Amino acid sequence: MDDGLDLARQVTRAAASSGSPAARRRRRRPTPTGTPLPDDVRSAHPDRRRGAISGAHPDERDPQLLESEVARLVGRGGWDLPLRMRGVFARWPELVGDDVAGHCTPESFVDGVLVVRTDSTAWATQLTLLTPTILGRLNADLGSGTVRVLEVRGPHLPTWKKGRRSTRDGRGPRDTYG
Missing domain, CATH: 3.30.300 (GMP Synthetase; Chain A, domain 3)
Structure with a gap:
């Protein structure tokens, strides 16, 4: 039975013996059990499907500063x-x-x-x-x-329109406020 070290040596020898670098990239990688992964499982990772792999340089997927995100949200909302x-x-x-x-x-x-x-x-x-x-x-x-x-x-003044029998143009108690 092969252990992990023997499996790694086999993969290294197979990679070295294949002709071109493009052929090496296209090879299926064996799983620890020795069976290669199907293509649809290998390409299921979102970065591999888009062709973008995270690197050392900042991009739009990195965490953003709160100030810039709030400013973007306020601008988009019209607030x-x-x-x-x-x-x-x-x-x-x-x-x-x-x-x-x-x-x-x-x-x-x-x-x-x-x-x-x-x-x-x-x-x-x-x-x-x-x-x-x-x-x-x-x-x-x-x-x-x-x-x-x-x-x-001016200030809020009290209303003198109270009850059912109030007059329409009444002047209240004839007092000035303020």
């Missing part, structure tokens, strides 16, 4: 502008200043319109006066023309 706007919401005090940010917060951004809610009507008026400056800062950070309109809204 670039919404993510940048969420960054503006997070950095609002840095962009408009601590004093202004203490009295107003951004609520939404849709189709170039940024809605900002203030905590009083006086700050709503002040923010309306500061609109060109704020738009300039936002567009410098996000890209020209990203934010076209800054819609300033």
